[in-house]
Amino acid sequence: MIFARHKTRSRMAYKPAGASPVQRASMRYSLRRWSVEHARFLEKIYTLFADMLLALHWLWSLIGYRRIERPMLFLERNIKGLMFDCRMCGQCILSQTGMSCPMNCPKALRNGPCGGVRAGGNCEIETDMPCVWTEAWRGAQQMQGGDSILAVQKPVDQSLKNTSAWLRATAQRAAQNAVKAGIKA
Amino acid sequence: MNPAVDVEDFSIVPPGHTSRGRLERVLRRGDFAVTAELNPPDSADPDRVFEQAEPFEGWVDGINATDGPGANCHMSSAGICALLTRVGYAPVMQITCRDRNRIAIQGDVLGAAAMGVSNILCLTGDGVQAGDQPGAKPVFDLDCMSLLETIRIMRDEGRFLSGRRITEAPKLFLGAAINPFAPPFEFRPLRLKKKIEAGAQFVQSQYCFDVPMMKAYMSRIVDMGLDEKCFILVGVGPLASAKAARWIMANVPGIHIPDAVIARLEGAKNQKREGRRICAEIIREVRQIKGVAGVHLMAYRQEELVAQIVEESGVLAGRKPWKKEPQPGDQALIEAAAEKARILRKAVTQDKEGKS
Ligand code: SF4
Numbered sequence: 001m002i003f004a005r006h007k008t009r010s011r012m013a014y015k016p017a018g019a020s021p022v023q024r025a026s027m028r029y030s031l032r033r034w035s036v037e038h039a040r041f042l043e044k045i046y047t048l049f050a051d052m053l054l055a056l057h058w059l060w061s062l063i064g065y066r067r068i069e070r071p072m073l074f075l076e077r078n079i080k081g082l083m084f085d086c087r088m089c090g091q092c093i094l095s096q097t098g099m100s101c102p103m104n105c106p107k108a109l110r111n112g113p114c115g116g117v118r119a120g121g122n123c124e125i126e127t128d129m130p131c132v133w134t135e136a137w138r139g140a141q142q143m144q145g146g147d148s149i150l151a152v153q154k155p156v157d158q159s160l161k162n163t164s165a166w167l168r169a170t171a172q173r174a175a176q177n178a179v180k181a182g183i184k185a
Numbered sequence: 186m187n188p189a190v191d192v193e194d195f196s197i198v199p200p201g202h203t204s205r206g207r208l209e210r211v212l213r214r215g216d217f218a219v220t221a222e223l224n225p226p227d228s229a230d231p232d233r234v235f236e237q238a239e240p241f242e243g244w245v246d247g248i249n250a251t252d253g254p255g256a257n258c259h260m261s262s263a264g265i266c267a268l269l270t271r272v273g274y275a276p277v278m279q280i281t282c283r284d285r286n287r288i289a290i291q292g293d294v295l296g297a298a299a300m301g302v303s304n305i306l307c308l309t310g311d312g313v314q315a316g317d318q319p320g321a322k323p324v325f326d327l328d329c330m331s332l333l334e335t336i337r338i339m340r341d342e343g344r345f346l347s348g349r350r351i352t353e354a355p356k357l358f359l360g361a362a363i364n365p366f367a368p369p370f371e372f373r374p375l376r377l378k379k380k381i382e383a384g385a386q387f388v389q390s391q392y393c394f395d396v397p398m399m400k401a402y403m404s405r406i407v408d409m410g411l412d413e414k415c416f417i418l419v420g421v422g423p424l425a426s427a428k429a430a431r432w433i434m435a436n437v438p439g440i441h442i443p444d445a446v447i448a449r450l451e452g453a454k455n456q457k458r459e460g461r462r463i464c465a466e467i468i469r470e471v472r473q474i475k476g477v478a479g480v481h482l483m484a485y486r487q488e489e490l491v492a493q494i495v496e497e498s499g500v501l502a503g504r505k506p507w508k509k510e511p512q513p514g515d516q517a518l519i520e521a522a523a524e525k526a527r528i529l530r531k532a533v534t535q536d537k538e539g540k541s
Contacts, residue, residue, distance in 0.1 A: 106312050106314070106323065107282075107283075107309050107310070107312060107323070107325050107328065108325040108328065109309060109325075109328045109329075110328055110330075110331070111328050111329070111330035111331070111376075111379060111383075112330070112372065112376040112379060113367070113369065113372065113376070114309050114439075115362060115363075115364030115367055115391050115439045116311070116364075116367065116438040116439040117367045117368050117369070117438070117439065118367075118438045118439075119367075119368065119441075121368050121369070124312070124315075124438040124439065125312040125314050125315070133369070133372070134368055134369050137369040137371070137372045138369075150375055150378070150379060152330055152331075152334060152379055152382055152383045153330065153331065154331060154334075155287060155326065155327050155328075155331040155335070155346070156326075158326070
């Protein structure tokens with residue numbers, strides 16, 4: 001009797017999506033985990049991709065970095081969102097965190113795991129989620145540049161949120177190359 | 186050990202030190218340090234703080250003032266530290282990244298240093314979900330690592346994170362936390378290395394109930410030479426009962442209590458006393474581990490046991506940490522203050538009567 005009543009009530013009650021722990025548990029984090037599993041492969045793809053973006057620097061300058069920002073942002077948000085559950089902090093350090101996005105950590109830790117990681121490696125706060133830093137450590141083991149997980153990361157620049165990290169990195173590298181070329185000449 | 190301790194000049198920063206504080210002096214001298222955690226009051230009454238600090242007097246070298254532990258609201262660590270420095274205690278101000286952004290934190294650091302705080306412990310803090318106000322906004326603008334670095338820059342380079350100059354840089358001894366008892370275990374020593382790079386000069390660990398695990402961690406730390414760059418204080422505390430231990434295991438992530446310890450508590454006639462004994466034993470054992478520079482006592486709601494535990498463990502080896510001795514002339518001051526208060530009260534009542 002009590003059970004039946006409970007059932008009808010739960011059908012009536014409105015719960016926003018993602019707010020229920022049961023629903024959250026049903027999320028598998030599967031793509032995110034796949035990305036960490038294949039960190040080595042993704043690292044290579046990423047380097048290639050970054051070089052490609054850099055090679056197209058002339059094109060971006062031609063169109064104007066500002067004008068290209070929005071379409072690029074759209075691409076970046078969707079691709080990285082799908083693969084890493086990216087939060088668009090705008091200063092991507094995936095290559096230094098084993099391809100596990102640190103902004104998924106409820107404490108936004110960018111420098112390693114907190115002291116609360118559960119015995120099975122899950123997050124202390126979001127108990128169904130694998131701690132992003134146990135994942136990061138796993139990913140970094142396979143990556144060639146995995147040691148960069150040991151670098152101390154600067155505080156996040158909150159003003160860069162929701163901007164394209166890809167474009168920023170490309171523009172920066174292009175500028176550096178220009179300086180180098182200037183020195184040589 | 187040093188008979189001249191009491192006449193030390195605390196207005197200067199000794200060579201090789203970064204703070205004026207007592208804790209840094211004890212550690213650098215090579216003495217085994219003892220720190221303890223103060224239970225922050227839910228009150229605006231300063232006496233609650235002094236009452237809490239009193240049982241530690243003469244037994245510890247530093248008193249940790251927590252910053253909303255477990256994401257629960259209590260008196261702020263800055264407030265507690267301000268009160269403690271008035272008396273002459275050596276507080277360790279804990280700063281978490283949960284509630285304040287970098288602007289607030291840097292301001293607090295200057296304020297605390299101005300009030301005489303010499304030690305700051307940089308923490309990330311618990312998630313707001315763990316506390317009594319889960320609807321609060323989690324800030325986490327910095328993390329413990331960037332917090333350490335920020336304060337180190339303020340101290341060593343005399344500037345804010347923005348680069349703006351500070352006219353008088355804070356003189357601080359910087360600490361951080363470690364937890365050797367949570368996965369990923371291979372990462373933990375490297376994480377300490379990172380914290381040292383970021384600025385940690387001492388660390389206090391999570392509760393240690395598993396001494397072999399601590400030993401394994403420390404042997405890696407010693408291999409990496411980290412014990413020479415940083416003072417490591419092992420966190421310890423008495424378990425009140427087997428039931429309490431089970432509750433902790435089930436509800437507090439990051440604390441590991443071996444079954445043997447729980448069984449031992451269970452079998453004891455007086456579980457509280459057994460918990461105290463176990464704690465003293467653990468202190469004695471960790472004292473023997475190479476690289477351990479001290480212990481940090483977290484006797485939540487059993488603060489009165491701290492003196493007994495330290496005594497039982499014998500780690501002070503006859504050394505007497507700072508104690509507020511009644512000074513000659515104190516009595517005259519108290520009487521003068523009482524007289525002033527009496528006059529003030531009289532004036533207030535007269536004022537009220539005049540109005541009505
Ligand atoms: S357990 Fe991992 S993901 Fe969760 S808060 Fe700690 S570091 Fe972040």
